[in-house]
Amino acid sequence: MGRTLSRAIHGALALTVLAAVANSGHAQTLTDKLAIHGYLTQGYAISDSHQVVGIPTRGTFEYRRAALLLRFKGSPNDAFVVQLANRELGDSPIDDFTPEVQMDWAFYERRFGSKTTLRVGKEPIPTGIYNETRYVGTLLPFYRAPLGFYQEGSYVSETLNGIVLSRQITPASRWKLSGSLFLGSFNYLQAGAALAPGATAPTYTVTRAAARDVLGAQMWLQTPVTGLRAGLGGERRDDYGNFFGSTPSTHASKDWWASLDGSFSRLTTRAEYRQFSFNDGSINVRTYYGQVGYRILDALTINVQRDAMDVRFAMPAGVLKIPYNRDYAVGVNYMFAPNIVAKFEAHDSDGLTAEEPLNVLSDKVLRNDYLIASLSVSF
Amino acid sequence: MQLKVIGIAFLAAAMIAAGRPPAVKVVVIVNSANPVSTMRREQVARMFLREVPAWNNGEEILPVDQLERSPSRITFAREVQLQTVSSLKTYWQQRIFSGNESPPPERVSDSDVLTYVRSNAGAIGYVVEGTDLGTGVKPLVITEDDGDPGAVKKHK
Numbered sequence: 001m002g003r004t005l006s007r008a009i010h011g012a013l014a015l016t017v018l019a020a021v022a023n024s025g026h027a028q029t030l031t032d033k034l035a036i037h038g039y040l041t042q043g044y045a046i047s048d049s050h051q052v053v054g055i056p057t058r059g060t061f062e063y064r065r066a067a068l069l070l071r072f073k074g075s076p077n078d079a080f081v082v083q084l085a086n087r088e089l090g091d092s093p094i095d096d097f098t099p100e101v102q103m104d105w106a107f108y109e110r111r112f113g114s115k116t117t118l119r120v121g122k123e124p125i126p127t128g129i130y131n132e133t134r135y136v137g138t139l140l141p142f143y144r145a146p147l148g149f150y151q152e153g154s155y156v157s158e159t160l161n162g163i164v165l166s167r168q169i170t171p172a173s174r175w176k177l178s179g180s181l182f183l184g185s186f187n188y189l190q191a192g193a194a195l196a197p198g199a200t201a202p203t204y205t206v207t208r209a210a211a212r213d214v215l216g217a218q219m220w221l222q223t224p225v226t227g228l229r230a231g232l233g234g235e236r237r238d239d240y241g242n243f244f245g246s247t248p249s250t251h252a253s254k255d256w257w258a259s260l261d262g263s264f265s266r267l268t269t270r271a272e273y274r275q276f277s278f279n280d281g282s283i284n285v286r287t288y289y290g291q292v293g294y295r296i297l298d299a300l301t302i303n304v305q306r307d308a309m310d311v312r313f314a315m316p317a318g319v320l321k322i323p324y325n326r327d328y329a330v331g332v333n334y335m336f337a338p339n340i341v342a343k344f345e346a347h348d349s350d351g352l353t354a355e356e357p358l359n360v361l362s363d364k365v366l367r368n369d370y371l372i373a374s375l376s377v378s379f
Numbered sequence: 380m381q382l383k384v385i386g387i388a389f390l391a392a393a394m395i396a397a398g399r400p401p402a403v404k405v406v407v408i409v410n411s412a413n414p415v416s417t418m419r420r421e422q423v424a425r426m427f428l429r430e431v432p433a434w435n436n437g438e439e440i441l442p443v444d445q446l447e448r449s450p451s452r453i454t455f456a457r458e459v460q461l462q463t464v465s466s467l468k469t470y471w472q473q474r475i476f477s478g479n480e481s482p483p484p485e486r487v488s489d490s491d492v493l494t495y496v497r498s499n500a501g502a503i504g505y506v507v508e509g510t511d512l513g514t515g516v517k518p519l520v521i522t523e524d525d526g527d528p529g530a531v532k533k534h535k
Contacts, residue, residue, distance in 0.1 A: 032441065035475075035481035037481070069475070071480075071481060075439075076439040076440075077432060113432075114432060119478070132477035133473055133476045136476040138472060139469070139472055338465055338468035338469055339472065378476070
C-alpha cells in the first residue's frame with residue numbers, strides 16, 4: 001500500500017512538473033552543448049476479464065512510462081547521451097524484475113561527415129518504425145507500439161550493449177536509402193506458464209535470459225512521395241537460459257521484418273510484418289499489424305489498428321499453429337500541442353497473452369476487452 | 380477612410396479568429412565573417428534539420444530558430460523548410476527521443492537572433508525582412524533548388 005501510494009505521488013509530481021515544462025513549449029537547452037529532454041505518459045487501464053500486459057480487471061493507475069534524456073555535445077561530431085527511465089506496468093509480474101529507475105541508454109556517438117554515425121555503449125536497437133521511440137506517448141497513436149511486433153516487458157529488449165553503425169547510403173535525392181548495422185548483446189525476460197520442481201500445477205513465471213552475438217541490420221528507403229518510406233531488417237542471435245529448452249541451453253534465433261510507413265498531412269498509415277524463429281527453429285512466430293489514423297480536426301485524430309500474432313510449434317506429429325493474439329483497437333487522440341496529447345483507446349483482444357498459467361498448446365483462446373486512457377507530455 | 384479602417388480591423392479580427400499571425404517576409408542571415416553569400420533553399424533547410432554539421436571552412440553550423448508562434452518562424456518553416464511548424468515539432472520529437480540531435484535553440488525576437496548570429500561565427504538565423512541588421516551580420520541570397528539565379532527568393 002505504502003509503495004503504491006509512493007508511486008502514485010511520484011507519478012503525480014512528475015506529471016505536474018513535466019506538464020509545466022511542456023507548456024513552456026521548448027527544450028531546456030542549458031547551453032548549446034547540453035540538451036535536456038523528457039517525456040511522460042500516465043495512463044489508467046482496465047481489463048474486463050483477464051490481466052493482459054499488467055492491466056487488471058480492477059483497473060490501475062500504475063501505468064506509466066517516463067524518461068529523462070541528456071545529450072552532451074562535445075563537438076559538432078561527438079556526443080554523449082544518457083537516458084534514465086521509469087516504467088510502471090500495472091500488476092504485471094514483470095515489474096518485479098525492473099528497477100523503479102533504470103539506466104535506459106548510455107552511449108557515445110561519433111559522426112563521420114554528414115552521412116555516417118557510430119554509436120557505442122547501450123543504445124536503442126534500430127528495429128521497425130517504433131522501437132527507438134516506442135515509449136514516447138506524444139509520437140504514438142496508441143498507448144504502446146503494436147504488441148505483437150514490438151512486445152513489451154518480455155521476449156524483447158529495446159536496447160543493445162554494443163555498436164550501431166548508421167549511414168545514409170545514397171545522397172539526398174528523391175529516393176533516399178539509409179541503413180544501420182548493429183552488433184552486441186542484451187538481456188531480456190521470458191514469461192509464461194512453468195511447472196516448478198515438485199509442483200503439481202503450473203504457475204505464471206518470469207525468468208531471465210540473455211541474447212549474445214546479436215547481429216542485425218535495417219534499411220529504410222525514403223520514396224519521392226513525401227512522408228512515405230519502406231523498411232527491411234533482420235537479426236540473428238544466440239539465446240541463453242531459454243525458457244523452452246533445457247538448462248543450461250543455447251539456441252539460435254533469427255528474425256526479419258518489413259515496414260511500410262506513410263505519414264501525410266491528415267492521414268497516417270503504417271503496416272509491419274515480422275517473423276521470429278526461436279529455439280533453433282522449433283518455434284516460429286509471425287506477427288503483423290496495420291494502423292490507420294485520420295486527423296479529423298487539427299487537434300483530433302481517430303486511430304484504428306489490427307494487431308495479430310500466430311505461433312507455430314514444430315511437434316513430432318507436425319506443425320501446430322496457434323492464433324496467439326488478435327487485437328483490434330480504436331482510439332481517439334486529442335493534441336493540446338505537439339508535446340501534450342490525451343488518448344482514449346479500446347481494445348478487443350482475443351488470444352493467449354493473459355498473464356495466467358495458460359497452456360498455449362491446449363488452452364482455448366481467451367476473449368478480453370481492455371481500455372486505456374492516458375496523457376502524454378514531452379519537452 | 381473609415382471604410383478602410385473598418386476593413387483593416389475586420390482583416391485583423393479574421394486573422395486572430397483563424398489563429399494565424401499576419402504573414403511576414405524573412406531574410407536569412409549569417410555572421411559577417413562567414414565567406415558564404417549565396418545558398419540553395421534546400422541547403423538551408425538541411426542545416427536547420429542539423430543534417431549538415433559544419434560549413435566548408437570547418438566552422439560548426441549553429442542554426443538558431445525563433446519561437447514557434449512567431450510569424451517569422453511560420454514563414455521560414457513554410458517557405459524554406461517546406462513544412463509546418465507543427466510537423467517540424469513532431470520531426471524533432473522523433474529525432475530527440477531516438478537519441479539524435481536536439482533542435483536549434485530558440486530566441487524570442489529578431490534582436491536576440493541578431494545577437495546570437497553576431498556572437499557565433501558559424502551561426503545562421505532569420506529575421507523579419509527590413510530589420511536593421513547592424514554590424515557583424517549579413518544577409519544570404521537564397522536560390523531555389525536548381526540554383527537558377529532567376530528564381531532567387533525574395534528573402535534578399
